[in-house]
Amino acid sequence: MATEMAEQPARLHRLIERFDAIVKRLVAVAPVPLTGITIVARGSSDHAAVYGRYLLEAATGKPVSLAAPSLHTLYGVEVDYTGQLVIAVSQSGATPEIVRTLEALQSAGGRGLAITNDSHSALARAADDTVELAVGAELAVPATKTVTAEFTAFAITACALGRVGEVPFTRDELDAVPGWVQAVLDDPAPAAAAAEELAGAAQLIIVARGYLFAAALETALKIKETCALLADGYSAADLRHGPIAAVTRGLSVVALCAAGPARADMASLVHELRARQASVLIVGCGDSADVPLPGAAPEALAPILAVVRGQQLAYHLATALGLDPDSPAGLTKVTAT
16 A cells, blocks of 8 residues: 555656546547536545546536436436436446446446546446556555546546636646645655544544545545544535534544635634534644645645545554554455445
């Protein structure tokens, strides 16, 4: 896991270097007119899909939804997908229900795009076209470099399909992502210290809002996978709609924050959680952050960096608990759902 985490800056740099070629393929595969986008994924790829939903809806001005694969694989529901771009995301390209769902939605009129690390996979063969992540084999069970590559692929997709002036970051900022990821990896001490604080926790909440919500979900999954610890990812808004009642003295919370429209609401939530005597660690930019993120990163790209911080937290927490983060008990690299 640590080795594959360290590869991320170089792998993301190579992916972004292919920007023009990827954009050309994306423009060619998208229906004209484009009526909407549906994303199909499970696990960590589903968290990349959540990020993609936020980015693509903002950039394209079209509705973006996350598919419910069981509707198509178990219930045989038929929906008209004419004019829809269907993006199926899977690091292995081998999850049967993702392949079957893509095939079903293409048969229903959608145009299919696979985002995968294996261009020869069943998913790639089923799709109308493929964006290959090309990050190399990933051996550790917890996905790391494939996840940040999927997030980055969605950022490129937003550039390809977005309206002029509506993509929430610049090309120069996208080009800077590998360097920002390297800066995070070069500064592991804050994440290691935070992991030591969390080592006695029986349960964790990871909370964010807006673009960073996807990173909260992914961080929670990484901690569950590597540490066998109940960790739940929440939107700040959803946490307030009932679950906050369960926040009591000593509960450990990790709050993901970045500069942007969601920052004030996150600051208010942190105040509420501390008033309930929760122990809150902040991952973000600014002086209040316990685990810093590069301050120059725009809010819409900060999730990629927050995902890397989440990987560090999970790795160091597993180590502190005496667990092997590379091979969590009972998990396999490819899940056959």
